[in-house]
Amino acid sequence: MYGPACRMRSIGMTVRAAFRSVETRFVMTLLPIRLACAALITGLALSGAAVQAQSRSSAVRQEPIQPIPTPVIKNQAMVDLGKQLFFDPRLSRSGFISCNSCHNLGMGGTDNLKASVGHNWQKGGINSPTVLNSSMSIAQFWDGRAKDLREQAGGPIANPAEMASSHELAISVLASIPGYRATFKQVFKKDEITIDQVTEALAAFEEALVTPNSRFDKWLRGDDKALSAEELAGYELFKNSGCVACHNGPAAGGTSFQKMGLVQPYQTSHEAQGRAGVTGKDVDRMTFKVPTLRNVELTYPYFHDGEAPTLRDAVDLMGRLQLGREFSQKENDQIVAFLKTLTGDQPKLVMPILPPSSDKTPRPEPFKRGN
Numbered sequence: 001m002y003g004p005a006c007r008m009r010s011i012g013m014t015v016r017a018a019f020r021s022v023e024t025r026f027v028m029t030l031l032p033i034r035l036a037c038a039a040l041i042t043g044l045a046l047s048g049a050a051v052q053a054q055s056r057s058s059a060v061r062q063e064p065i066q067p068i069p070t071p072v073i074k075n076q077a078m079v080d081l082g083k084q085l086f087f088d089p090r091l092s093r094s095g096f097i098s099c100n101s102c103h104n105l106g107m108g109g110t111d112n113l114k115a116s117v118g119h120n121w122q123k124g125g126i127n128s129p130t131v132l133n134s135s136m137s138i139a140q141f142w143d144g145r146a147k148d149l150r151e152q153a154g155g156p157i158a159n160p161a162e163m164a165s166s167h168e169l170a171i172s173v174l175a176s177i178p179g180y181r182a183t184f185k186q187v188f189k190k191d192e193i194t195i196d197q198v199t200e201a202l203a204a205f206e207e208a209l210v211t212p213n214s215r216f217d218k219w220l221r222g223d224d225k226a227l228s229a230e231e232l233a234g235y236e237l238f239k240n241s242g243c244v245a246c247h248n249g250p251a252a253g254g255t256s257f258q259k260m261g262l263v264q265p266y267q268t269s270h271e272a273q274g275r276a277g278v279t280g281k282d283v284d285r286m287t288f289k290v291p292t293l294r295n296v297e298l299t300y301p302y303f304h305d306g307e308a309p310t311l312r313d314a315v316d317l318m319g320r321l322q323l324g325r326e327f328s329q330k331e332n333d334q335i336v337a338f339l340k341t342l343t344g345d346q347p348k349l350v351m352p353i354l355p356p357s358s359d360k361t362p363r364p365e366p367f368k369r370g371n
Helices: 004-058 076-087 149-158 167-175 178-188 195-207 215-220 229-240 311-323 329-342
Strands: 257-259 287-289
Touching (some): 076 178, 076 195, 178 195, 215 229, 215 329, 229 329
16 A cells, blocks of 8 residues: 555655744744844834934024023032122121122122112122123123133222222131131132132132023923914014124123124213223224123113113114114014013022131221222
8 A cells, every 4th residue: 555655755745744843943933033123123213213303302493592501510619619709798898798799699690770889889880790691701891801700700809899808808808717718728729718719719609600491492492382472573583683693692692892882872971981991992982792681681770881771771772773773662572572581590599608707807897988
């Protein structure tokens, strides 16, 4: 019944069956690997898509004004010392005026006065600019006479119309206070306290006074709901009218000097002459540092002489004097609405506990006049 041919067919069928069995087991062994690879590839694809979507959502709109970056604190101990000094009135001759007196951090970094009140109730020479975001400025003071915050910090201490002290007296006060001696030594690794250390610490603290996360910044980063239709219309009007020629960058200003009264002369009785007082050049007369517009709703009154009490007044005057344009009431309202979106997160500070004076600390003279 089973001849040679039948036996050969039987052997062939057995071999093919064995191969099919091996192939089946091999395929079944590879299946989980294939599934895992497919899942990995799919996961990578989805992850790549998610990264691309995240990149699109975090992309910053390319506008003349850019978001304020979050500050990077390099030396917290230095910043903390600067905060103490910023709030300490003992740096003034009267023992009454501190940096915060004119640059009140609860009022947008200003005092909301046309001119600050100095020693013996003297009228300050100019409107106090905000200290917030001041590290982004091309220079300090309206006329740019200080190249940076360190150079600026020493000025008011010795100005007879402001804090009316001297660098020598201020240092003797600090050196007589045990708590300050210990802190300065900890921060600077030296026994002696110097005015350069004081201004460096003050500058470090002021560099940390930035105001990110305004509603406008959120819009720049892709949040279409951050601005209302009126605010967005105000920005487009602000941009297309040419305001961004001076008010640009993260601080929306502060990076150039411009003539006040470019199209029409600015009428003022104020004696400040702007950059001309620094350079001695008549061409620089009435040329001032462009102020930042960040937190501008908080920093009234406006201009170097404080003669514009409201944002509406400032917008109207800038339109006519700098652009040769008279904004309608609706346009003015739109621009003002946009400007208010530039208010960012205000510094959240705990008032520092100042170290007590010692028996050797020079006593303040709040009522003494003259030198």
